[in-house]
Amino acid sequence: MQRTTLSLTDVEQRARDCLLANGCNADNANALAATMTAAERDGCPSHGLFRLPGYTASLRSGKVDGKATPTVGDGAPGVVRVDGHGGYAPLALAKGRPLLVERARETGIAALALANVHHFAALWVETEAVVEQGLVALAFTSYMPSVAPAGANKPFFGTNPMAFGWPRPGQSPMVFDQASAAMARGEIMIAARDGHTVPEGGGLDSDGNPTTDPNAILNGGTQLPFGGYKGSSIAMMVELLASGLLGQPFSYEAAQEDNKDGGPPRGGELMIALDPARFGDAENWQAHCEAFFAELGGLEGTRLPGERRHRNRIENQNNGVSVPDSLLEKIAELTAG
Amino acid sequence: MQRTTLSLTDVEQRARDCLLANGCNADNANALAATMTAAERDGCPSHGLFRLPGYTASLRSGKVDGKATPTVGDGAPGVVRVDGHGGYAPLALAKGRPLLVERARETGIAALALANVHHFAALWVETEAVVEQGLVALAFTSYMPSVAPAGANKPFFGTNPMAFGWPRPGQSPMVFDQASAAMARGEIMIAARDGHTVPEGGGLDSDGNPTTDPNAILNGGTQLPFGGYKGSSIAMMVELLASGLLGQPFSYEAAQEDNKDGGPPRGGELMIALDPARFGDAENWQAHCEAFFAELGGLEGTRLPGERRHRNRIENQNNGVSVPDSLLEKIAELTAG
Numbered sequence: 001m002q003r004t005t006l007s008l009t010d011v012e013q014r015a016r017d018c019l020l021a022n023g024c025n026a027d028n029a030n031a032l033a034a035t036m037t038a039a040e041r042d043g044c045p046s047h048g049l050f051r052l053p054g055y056t057a058s059l060r061s062g063k064v065d066g067k068a069t070p071t072v073g074d075g076a077p078g079v080v081r082v083d084g085h086g087g088y089a090p091l092a093l094a095k096g097r098p099l100l101v102e103r104a105r106e107t108g109i110a111a112l113a114l115a116n117v118h119h120f121a122a123l124w125v126e127t128e129a130v131v132e133q134g135l136v137a138l139a140f141t142s143y144m145p146s147v148a149p150a151g152a153n154k155p156f157f158g159t160n161p162m163a164f165g166w167p168r169p170g171q172s173p174m175v176f177d178q179a180s181a182a183m184a185r186g187e188i189m190i191a192a193r194d195g196h197t198v199p200e201g202g203g204l205d206s207d208g209n210p211t212t213d214p215n216a217i218l219n220g221g222t223q224l225p226f227g228g229y230k231g232s233s234i235a236m237m238v239e240l241l242a243s244g245l246l247g248q249p250f251s252y253e254a255a256q257e258d259n260k261d262g263g264p265p266r267g268g269e270l271m272i273a274l275d276p277a278r279f280g281d282a283e284n285w286q287a288h289c290e291a292f293f294a295e296l297g298g299l300e301g302t303r304l305p306g307e308r309r310h311r312n313r314i315e316n317q318n319n320g321v322s323v324p325d326s327l328l329e330k331i332a333e334l335t336a337g
Numbered sequence: 338m339q340r341t342t343l344s345l346t347d348v349e350q351r352a353r354d355c356l357l358a359n360g361c362n363a364d365n366a367n368a369l370a371a372t373m374t375a376a377e378r379d380g381c382p383s384h385g386l387f388r389l390p391g392y393t394a395s396l397r398s399g400k401v402d403g404k405a406t407p408t409v410g411d412g413a414p415g416v417v418r419v420d421g422h423g424g425y426a427p428l429a430l431a432k433g434r435p436l437l438v439e440r441a442r443e444t445g446i447a448a449l450a451l452a453n454v455h456h457f458a459a460l461w462v463e464t465e466a467v468v469e470q471g472l473v474a475l476a477f478t479s480y481m482p483s484v485a486p487a488g489a490n491k492p493f494f495g496t497n498p499m500a501f502g503w504p505r506p507g508q509s510p511m512v513f514d515q516a517s518a519a520m521a522r523g524e525i526m527i528a529a530r531d532g533h534t535v536p537e538g539g540g541l542d543s544d545g546n547p548t549t550d551p552n553a554i555l556n557g558g559t560q561l562p563f564g565g566y567k568g569s570s571i572a573m574m575v576e577l578l579a580s581g582l583l584g585q586p587f588s589y590e591a592a593q594e595d596n597k598d599g600g601p602p603r604g605g606e607l608m609i610a611l612d613p614a615r616f617g618d619a620e621n622w623q624a625h626c627e628a629f630f631a632e633l634g635g636l637e638g639t640r641l642p643g644e645r646r647h648r649n650r651i652e653n654q655n656n657g658v659s660v661p662d663s664l665l666e667k668i669a670e671l672t673a674g
Contacts, residue, residue, distance in 0.1 A: 076445030076615035078415050108413030109609065111446045113616045136582065151638035164574045166581075176570045227564020233513045233642055234571075236633065237501045244503075244626040245473065245611065247618025252632060272446065272609065274582065278413035279450045279607075281584025289581040295589060296573065301488035305570055 002325040011049060011321060012037040014328075018052055018335040023059040024066035031090035035121045040321045043312030046186045047122035049327055054120060055088070056334045058263020064088060064118045070095045078103060078110045084117030089141075089269060092117050093126050100273050101133045108278035112271040113246050119143070120264035123163040124177035124306070130273050131165035131173035139163040139177075140242040141269040144255045147181045148222040150232035153208030155222040158251035159185055160238035167276070169286050172313070174293065176305035180235035182226040188214045241270045339662040348386060348658060349374040351665075355389055355672040360396040361403035368427035372458045377658045380649030383523045384459035386664055391457060392425070393671045395600020401425060401455045407432045415440060415447045421454030426478075426606060429454050430463050437610050438470045445615035449608040450583050456480070457601035460500040461514035461643070467610050468502035468510035476500040476514075477579040478606040481592045484518045485559040487569035490545030492559040495588035496522055497575035504613070506623050509650070511630065513642035517572035519563040525551045578607045 006014075015033035024032065032055060040048035058064040068087025072095050075081040080103060082096035096112050103110035119141050130137040143158030157180060165175035183202040191198050192214035203217030203224050204210060217223060225231035243250045248268030249257060258265040276285045297304050343351070352370035361369065369392060377385035395401040405424025409432050412418040417440060419433035433449050440447035456478050467474040480495030494517060502512035520539040528535050529551035540554030540561055541547055554560060562568035580587045585605030586594060595602040613622045634641050 075617060076443070076612070078444035078446040079615050081617055106413070107415035107444055109415040109446055109448045111611065111616070115617055136577070149633060149636060149639045151640065152636040153638065154636060156633065156636060164570070166577055176574075178567045178570060182564075226567045227519075230515045230563045230568070233501070233515060236642075237513075239629065240473070240503055240626065244622060244629060245613055245616045245618075247616070247622060247625065250629050250632075252629075274448065275413070276582055278416050279448070279582045279584070280412060280418055280452055281582075285581060285584060288584065289577065292576065292581060292587050292589075295587075296486060296493065299486060299489040299491060299493060301490065302486045303488065305573075 003322045004325055004328060005320045005322050007320045008037055008041050008317060011040050011323070014331055014335070015049060015052060018056060018331050019059070019066065021335045021337060022056045022066070028066050028068065028087060028091050031094050032088055032121075035090045035125050038125045039122045040323075041313055041316050042309040043316065044122055044309070045321070045323070046184070047125075048321075049323055049331060051120055052331055053334065054263045057261045058118065061259055061261040061263070063259050063261055063263060070117075072096050072099060075113060078107050079113055080110065081113045081115065083115050086116055086266070087118070088121075088264075089114060089117040089119040090121055090126075093129075093269075093271075097129060100271065101130065101135060104135050104273035104275050109272065109274045112269075112273070114269040114271075115246050115248055116266060117269065118264040118266055119269055122177065123161045124165075124175045124309075126269075126271070127163040127165040127177065128173055128175050130271060131167050131175060134167050134275075136167065136274040136276055137163075137165045138272040139269065140238045140271075142239050142242045142251045142254070142267055144258065144265055145251045146185055146223050147225050147235060148204065149236070150225060150229035153204050153222060156252060157225070157232070157235040157239060158254075159223070160235045160242075160251070162234065162238055166289065168290065168293070172306070172310045174304055174306055178226075180225050180231055180238060181223045182231070183223065185223065188217055188223070192218055242268050246270060340659040341662055341665060342657045342659050344657045345374055345378055345654060348377050348660070351668055351672070352386060352389060355393060355668050356396070356403065358672045358674060359393045359403070365403050365405065365424060365428050368431050369425055369458075372427045372462050375462045376459045377660075378650055378653050379646040380653065381459055381646070382658070382660070383521070384462075385658075386660055386668060388457055389668055390671065391600045394598045395455065398596055398598040398600070400596050400598055400600060407454075409433050409436060412450060415444050416450055417447065418450045418452065420452050423453055423603070424455070425458075425601075426451060426454040426456040427458055427463075430466075430606075430608075434466060437608065438467065438472060441472050441610035441612045446609065446611045449606075449610070451606040451608075452583050452585055453603065454606065455601040455603055456606055459514065460498045461502075461512045461646075463606075463608070464500040464502040464514065465510055465512050467608060468504050468512060471504050471612075473504065473611040473613055474500075474502045475609040476606065477575045477608075479576050479579045479588045479591070479604055481595065481602050482588045483522055483560050484562050484572060485541065486573070487562060487566035490541050490559060493589060494562070494569070494572040494576060495591075496560070497572045497579075497588070499571065499575055503626065505627065505630070509643070509647045511641055511643055515563075517562050517568055517575060518560045519568070520560065522560065525554055525560070529555055579605050583607060
């Protein structure tokens, strides 16, 4: 595959131009371009420019309003409610985040309830933005059905990521962002494209039998949750927090209403932020937790979540990122109209 | 094994008598007896009378103060802080719970930060007590090292349960309570006692090799997290929320300070409560989520978390529970002094 190395500035500019050419206003284009660039920067191309064709499709079909202006309201003293009015999540998050941070500092714990958004981005980017303010954060969002509950053989849950972040003095936060599915759907698609098998436990075929054939999983089969019934419980929790609590479509409802244009369905997202200065150990929590990270990181064979991203970040900020030419050509076409 | 059937009233009385005879005051004895009886009632004997010898040992050694009076203070408008003053968790939870519920209703989201407690009970019992007030709840507590982080071969994390509960109209709440370990330690101990193997993925031997021999896991080996690195991330999150955030000992620190009397180490617990009436769908969230549970429960092969407990509850309230005579004899001895 031919590839071209682009600076992050160039990545962001191409994303912005394409979105502006397809119906986004500047605020939305900037927010989306920033989140895609953060993913490229940290070595997660599956959430980088790779998403641009999906964003464009959902703008062109009219499913998503690229000019939406999210509105921020109060649900309760500890709940910041943002109505995305049918736009994408990143601008809605950016609008709600300052108030979430303020409320968490005032009350010790606060929530951001995002409704009527289309979520297609990496959850860790959004979580890190809150954690960089010195807060602990949790985030949850559901998606379209692709994972069978434990014991079942039909997709029902979304891949349903949850993210958790912890602030660290003088360095990038510790953030993990993990799907409730055993494997990322993108990995299964790549295995299918390249003619490889996938590890056991990734999915079932259309008869409900375990399979390592990625095509069998994707065509009438189903992905499986990570860790059996425990991962399935996490997937259910994500549905309830990101959809049920916020009055937003569950994954199975999102699929019913979606127009299948390849872009993200309508849904919700929940973030919870906690201020560690308000939980009983304001003086010492940082040193105490850094000692914990040192113990954990010092065990042979372990790696803290996010370490690879942070290494990629330094590398890619200096040297740019390599993007397939086929994708760049596609983006150029989409930008030309 | 000879067994005797006891009414739940009898279970509770025997637990209370034993605790009172070993240094608990009435408040603490009542709170502990109630939580053990709830576990017996719901068919979880591993958290029922089975715990009484451990409670007794930690009273006799002086590690835990059976007469502790927990104090409730405010950390912040959304944070209820309870200092257990070296007693057991159940009374501290009972003292803090009313204010947690009140704050969650006022602010939409609130936290209960429990410090200086000894936790030896089932997390779902505590979670359900909050969820029965119509709130969504999350709970986290760490324990002594028994689980290796993904990639490592030494115990570092506790079994570290997290619980999540969702209120349901006219029926018992949906609550799951799951250890971050692939298997419950009690199951591995029972397999060792009975000469059985355990399923693959449960643990490593002292050389760091996967094993199905329960003795190899228990004697110098280690348990493993559920679901590989994703379960390991959950275990780490539990440590940070239940210990790091609250200024309480991490599992590895708890083991260092514990006197190894067989009772629970000192630590913390975090509960988060959310009021679904304050997140944007006050009118319809219950009906919407009941439709979700109906869809999920209607899939062939699935079962909602907690269903088995609720069936056991009805059965055991009517017919009592069967307890091994050996345990009843042990309890009688401990009560006699």
